[in-house]
Amino acid sequence: MKLLVTGGAGFIGSNFIRYWLKNHSEDSIVNLDALTYAGNLENLSAVEKNPHYSFIKGDITDPEKVDQAMNEVDWVVHFAAESHVDRSITGPAAFVKTNIIGTEVLLDVALKHNVKRFHHVSTDEVFGALELDSTDKFNETTPYDPRSPYSASKAGSDHLVRAYYHTYQLPITITNCSNNFGPYHHPEKIIPLAITNLLENKKVPIYGDGLHVRDWLYVEDHCRAIDRVLADGKIGETYCIGGLTHDINNLEVVKKIIALMGKDESLIEFVKDRPGHDRRYAIDWSKIKNELGWEPKYDFDTWLGKTIEWFKEHESWWRNVKSGEYREYYEKQYSNS
Ligand code: NAD
Ligand code: DAU
Numbered sequence: 001m002k003l004l005v006t007g008g009a010g011f012i013g014s015n016f017i018r019y020w021l022k023n024h025s026e027d028s029i030v031n032l033d034a035l036t037y038a039g040n041l042e043n044l045s046a047v048e049k050n051p052h053y054s055f056i057k058g059d060i061t062d063p064e065k066v067d068q069a070m071n072e073v074d075w076v077v078h079f080a081a082e083s084h085v086d087r088s089i090t091g092p093a094a095f096v097k098t099n100i101i102g103t104e105v106l107l108d109v110a111l112k113h114n115v116k117r118f119h120h121v122s123t124d125e126v127f128g129a130l131e132l133d134s135t136d137k138f139n140e141t142t143p144y145d146p147r148s149p150y151s152a153s154k155a156g157s158d159h160l161v162r163a164y165y166h167t168y169q170l171p172i173t174i175t176n177c178s179n180n181f182g183p184y185h186h187p188e189k190i191i192p193l194a195i196t197n198l199l200e201n202k203k204v205p206i207y208g209d210g211l212h213v214r215d216w217l218y219v220e221d222h223c224r225a226i227d228r229v230l231a232d233g234k235i236g237e238t239y240c241i242g243g244l245t246h247d248i249n250n251l252e253v254v255k256k257i258i259a260l261m262g263k264d265e266s267l268i269e270f271v272k273d274r275p276g277h278d279r280r281y282a283i284d285w286s287k288i289k290n291e292l293g294w295e296p297k298y299d300f301d302t303w304l305g306k307t308i309e310w311f312k313e314h315e316s317w318w319r320n321v322k323s324g325e326y327r328e329y330y331e332k333q334y335s336n337s
Helices: 011-023 065-069 087-091 095-114 148-166 189-198 219-232 250-262 286-292 300-313 315-321 325-334
Strands: 002-006 028-033 053-057 074-078 117-123 172-177 179-181 204-207 216-218 238-241 270-271
Touching: 002 011, 011 028, 011 219, 028 065, 028 300, 053 065, 065 095, 065 270, 074 095, 074 219, 087 095, 087 148, 087 216, 087 325, 095 117, 117 148, 117 219, 172 219, 179 219, 179 300, 189 204, 189 300, 189 315, 204 250, 204 325, 216 219, 219 238, 219 286, 238 286, 250 300, 270 315, 300 315
Parallel strands: 002 028, 002 074, 028 053, 074 117, 117 172, 172 238, 179 216, 204 270
Antiparallel strands: none
């Protein structure tokens, strides 16, 4: 089997490539990635010499590059995206370009090459926000209600993927997953931001009142879920993927990290809220459990601890990521707090 992975130099894509080559050593992977600020080939140093792995630097909005990358490919696993909500608020255009137009280019080329599967990696954010004091959860029938430029662009991409199934019978599957954490997570996101700031004895910025709730999943569980959907998922279907946390808010997450690292809660700093900040996400993952036998196996507290250890052991990785463009981004993002 030959897979084209888009966005394989990012956080989840690189974890997926390492996971796949370990668990499906007979398969080969082509990684197409534009190496934006979020793409980092260091994430793949463990596999760069593997003869079953190759890398093409290219943009998913470039039909010729995509055509070249999709040559003789059986399955496409599409991760490439602009992924950070805060950046989508200050610059939505890149999100429309990559997440919507890029997905459309990939779908067109996938049709031309008759790929056997186009798997689209999407997010729970397309469903909008749940009330804080409810027990509601998102599932596959929840109506779309995206509220940030990021989630709106991911919703657009989901609709296009389904349209190519209904209109042209492209064999697609979609997963909508909750918040991932783990190794190689970009420090613009809250968990690695908190860990690396604390390692530098810097304050941890919490937006608004800190009571916003996310559903956390260790990244390898996400990779395992995509594996199950590729193997046995029904063509045209969507599967929601979520973790084992129960309504843990951002303040509780950061306090856990502080306790695990032996730091002081005085390092918490409340800053101005994210505009349109979604209050609560929670995922009902019973469909993928009942139909495909997947459930998360990594609990939050243990794997948060292991993630902290990973960041301690990979100081040069995150220090490199936090230099240059990141420093400018950080100063702009948190300057008016
Ligand atoms: P990331 O920002 O860490 O990585 C994105 C990768 O895509 C980078 O390597 C980047 O260089 C590449 N890329 C960006 N624009 C590109 C373009 N135009 N052409 C080619 N490559 C391009 O993102 P992530 O957190 O790993 O997320 C991966 C996917 O999973 C995204 O589609 C995201 O919407 C989805 N997702 C993420 C989460 C999460 O918690 N991080 C949860 C659910 C779904
Ligand atoms: O739900 C899945 C989504 O999870 C993915 O689709 C996105 O690609 C991914 O970035 C993530 O989005 P979030 O906006 O939930 O993740 P982020 O880490 O940016 O923020 C998590 C929560 O922490 C959110 O409520 C905002 C808050 N936050 C974030 C930052 C960066 C803070 O309080 N302070 C911060 O400095």
